[in-house]
Amino acid sequence: MSQSTQVRTPSPRRYLMCRPTYFDVTYSINPWMDPAKPVDSGLAVAQWERLRALYEELGYQIDLIDPLPGLPDMVYAANGATVVDGKVLGARFRNEERAAEGPAYLEWFRERGYQVTHNPVHVNEGEGDFLTTTSWLLAGKGFRSVPDGHAEAQELFGRPVVGLELVDPRFYHLDTALTVLDGDEIMYYPEAFSPGSRAVLQRLFPDAILVSEADAEVFGLNAVSDGFHVVLPEAATGVMEQLRERGFQPIGMDLSELLKGGGSVKCCTLEIRDRAA
Template identity: 60%
Template sequence: MEPESVAGAVRVSEPVATRRHYLMCRPEHFAVTYAINPWMDPGAGADAARAVRQWESLRETYVALGHEVSLIDPVEGLPDMVFAANGALVVNGRAYGARFAHPERAAEGPAYAAWLRANGFSEVLEAERTNEGEGDFLVLDELILGGTGFRTELAAHQEAQEFFGRPVVTLRLVDPRFYHLDTALFPLGGDNVAYYPEAFSPGSRAVLERLFPDAVIADARDAGVLGLNAVCDGRHVVINAEATGLMKGLRERGYEPVPVDLSELRKAGGGPKCCTLELRGAPSV
């Protein structure tokens, strides 16, 4: 946020929301039947009907905020397909397809790529390197932040940079609870971020401190309820309701937290951002 001069005084400009276009997948087949991250416990399972209700509330929240929401049909046998963020990375109407690390999710990549092609995206790159879409790629105004350490390969950062022609800054994750970048960091409007420092290697933490000296810093409690798996439209922050300390910090910066309950989907390691793929530069169809 840039300072503005008003009647001789200096104030910080208010965050401004912009209308977004999101892709989501209704969790009709959601279940926790395998464990590919520390959040998942097949023995405890999950309540699919409750997950659907919580997801519907998230979708309605986006619509109420003025955003456009498109839907991809869920595929039976793909319980994690609800986590649309992992399906691709879309920038300026071009899509970098996902190539999943675990065989349980492998079929999701082609499903999302097919939807994108069928809905007017003419440039959809089939990835050669393992990457999990917006799970590990987060877009700012000038940069793309790329996560690695658990899922997305370092070489995928180079592949994405070549495809989009936009610098990709590598950040290494070191805590398996924060297996995707979007569980430990989210952009605030495009030129700043909120993040949990302990999720990152010392070198990556130093990079974040250099790039974002005014970042919103989350504590262990709020990170532990996936409070950083949030979606910001420039002003509103759709965030897990339990992340009360982080919401307080955001309000102090002029952002407007919009709490949601996704506790059932958290049993698979997901939150608002995991359920939300942003279609930047989507074609008119």
């Protein structure tokens, strides 16, 4: 069966999210953040609520962590931890403005009885830079997370880690430049990566969807997939057609207010993988 006619089946998903009660842009730690641009906090909450409602309509289990005052970026739950096979690797942020988020997320898991939780020594920014396929843990570096953090993840999860060098500051986290669609199927924006990392991606994922700069710039790769439905920013129209050709069902969402902080669908979504795959 060719990829274009493949029948896709959605798989159950469990996500952790954080309401953007305190969302604002009061500092700049990525190219998308401009404190001079006003933030409509009510609109940010409304857009986030629509994303949460969509997830519930799709049958996903949604857990919530309480937002904390003084942490405007806590809405970007994907950065808070990485959970694989029921093991939790906490986040250690590069920027002081976000430092308190890591312990808050790790405590959420500990309070719910997770037995294997690791407070990291080295910088990693959760699923911002760690994306899980069936065979590998893909790990971004270059702007935030560091290779020593990749080694920490490999030791905890016992899964092979593939380090990928990001070179375009617009795509400072791996989840802005690459999406895991199903199993070992991915889509990515090639120019976000160094030549060597592009070669690795071509070798490991020869049938990947290659996404245009126009779709990457509107955060079309900051997406989540259940193996059939792919939730992504509604402005990424080109990649939507590519996904349909592969048998996926893209669902566009407007998270334009949260993009002012440098995040979109995936940034708001931390996947909880409780069982070994």
